[in-house]
Amino acid sequence: MRRLVPVALGLILCAAQAPPEDPLQPYTGPSVRGVDPSTLDGKVMCGYQGWFSAEGDGSGRGWGHWTKNRSKPFDAANTKVDLWPDLREAGIDERFATALTHRDGRRAEVFSSFRKATVLRHVRWMREYGIDGAFVQRFIVDLKDPREARHFNTVLASIREGANLNGRVYAVMYDLTGLQAGRTGEVEKDWKNLRSTMKITDDPAYLRHRGKPVVALWGIGFSDKREYTLEECGSLVDVLKADGCSIMLGVPAYWRDGSRDATPDPALPDLLKRADILSPWSVGRFGKPEDAAGYAERTVKPDLAWCHVAKLDYLPVVFPGFSWHHMHAGKLDQIPRQKGRFYWAQWLALKKAGARMAYVAMFDEVDEATAIFKCETEVPSIDGGFVTYEGLPSDYYLKLTGSGGKLLRGEIPPADEPPR
Numbered sequence: 001m002r003r004l005v006p007v008a009l010g011l012i013l014c015a016a017q018a019p020p021e022d023p024l025q026p027y028t029g030p031s032v033r034g035v036d037p038s039t040l041d042g043k044v045m046c047g048y049q050g051w052f053s054a055e056g057d058g059s060g061r062g063w064g065h066w067t068k069n070r071s072k073p074f075d076a077a078n079t080k081v082d083l084w085p086d087l088r089e090a091g092i093d094e095r096f097a098t099a100l101t102h103r104d105g106r107r108a109e110v111f112s113s114f115r116k117a118t119v120l121r122h123v124r125w126m127r128e129y130g131i132d133g134a135f136v137q138r139f140i141v142d143l144k145d146p147r148e149a150r151h152f153n154t155v156l157a158s159i160r161e162g163a164n165l166n167g168r169v170y171a172v173m174y175d176l177t178g179l180q181a182g183r184t185g186e187v188e189k190d191w192k193n194l195r196s197t198m199k200i201t202d203d204p205a206y207l208r209h210r211g212k213p214v215v216a217l218w219g220i221g222f223s224d225k226r227e228y229t230l231e232e233c234g235s236l237v238d239v240l241k242a243d244g245c246s247i248m249l250g251v252p253a254y255w256r257d258g259s260r261d262a263t264p265d266p267a268l269p270d271l272l273k274r275a276d277i278l279s280p281w282s283v284g285r286f287g288k289p290e291d292a293a294g295y296a297e298r299t300v301k302p303d304l305a306w307c308h309v310a311k312l313d314y315l316p317v318v319f320p321g322f323s324w325h326h327m328h329a330g331k332l333d334q335i336p337r338q339k340g341r342f343y344w345a346q347w348l349a350l351k352k353a354g355a356r357m358a359y360v361a362m363f364d365e366v367d368e369a370t371a372i373f374k375c376e377t378e379v380p381s382i383d384g385g386f387v388t389y390e391g392l393p394s395d396y397y398l399k400l401t402g403s404g405g406k407l408l409r410g411e412i413p414p415a416d417e418p419p420r
Contacts, residue, residue, distance in 0.1 A: 023157035034167015044405035046363035050155035054096035057112035074098035123162025130402030133169035163205035173216035218250030248277035289345035296349035323369035344418035
């Protein structure tokens with residue numbers, strides 16, 4: 001395997017910001033060995049949206065995901081996010097000025113996921129704080145648009161490079177949300193394209209499990225009247241399995257009894273048994289530190305027992321808090337972080353329940369204030385305000401995530417209070 005020396009890393013990180021003309025080419029750069037890419041066991045993986053763009057970044061997507069209308073100015077009325085990123089480490093060409101200002105008069109700036117240096121830094125943070133890697137989101141409903149496809153292909157290529165440079169792992173996660181009936185074949189087509197042009201499963205940093213490359217399908221079995229059917233999802237699972245993949249399914253929290261967020265369709269359990277890994281979505285299913293233990297006892301432990309019998313692996317979800325005030329006019333700081341107590345309570349509960357791995361929702365999701373990467377406490381002045389890290393260092397949740405992984409692996413003892 002190719003090795004990277006520190007001097008080479010510095011040269012690479014100073015490379016031009018321009019995205020590759022064709023990001024779906026095989027990776028030929030240097031690679032270092034870090035975390036074990038052959039298994040999901042013992043790992044902490046983050047969801048990576050990578051959907052942020054900015055005016056002037058070269059993507060042509062405007063203020064993608066920063067604003068309610070990405071073609072209009074980024075002002076107070078158009079703001080969509082509830083957390084503000086910390087850009088103190090970003091280069092000048094990674095910063096994009098908005099119409100907002102901080103209290104001291106500084107122009108408020110944001111980043112673009114289209115800029116490679118920004119994504120490489122995010123992956124470097126994963127290494128520095130002991131996070132194993134990322135599930136890179138691919139929104140299949142967007143990929144028909146060449147502009148959107150170029151953006152997400154560029155993000156995937158940047159994550160791939162960052163994972164190789166930093167000894168991390170990555171895997172593709174297809175988010176099926178919004179997909180119309182009869183279109184699941186587009187996932188198969190896209191995956192085959194990634195394998196044939198990008199040679200993605202030949203990449204040394206691509207995550208494997210049970211001896212096969214991992215592909216995640218998120219959004220199966222929910223009760224929110226999705227157009228694509230369980231039958232279509234089952235066929236897609238079968239196709240990807242036949243293509244030599246380990247399949248992870250993102251499912252509702254209450255998939256086992258078919259209640260609340262899950263469809264009661266009796267076909268769901270049989271479909272899930274055809275996968276390799278289940279990952280139930282727990283975001284918003286409880287909202288206080290003391291609720292985490294109850295959720296783990298009533299839901300996670302029986303889930304683990306079911307998966308053990310079915311010979312499936314289980315990847316539970318943890319999240320630091322939640323808010324979507326600017327996006328949906330909901331309550332600001334709807335699920336408060338409580339200076340890390342809410343997040344840490346989930347790690348403790350998973351450890352007690354017997355979980356061996358975790359999926360963090362999310363690394364960069366400032367829209368719904370679930371991000372764990374570096375965010376500001378000194379936020380722009382705006383009606384309604386922003387969620388902050390309550391005076392904690394901007395890297396606190398990165399550190400806490402690394403500690404959560406150590407806890408699950410038995411490298412540190414359980415403690416009621418989160419590490420400071």
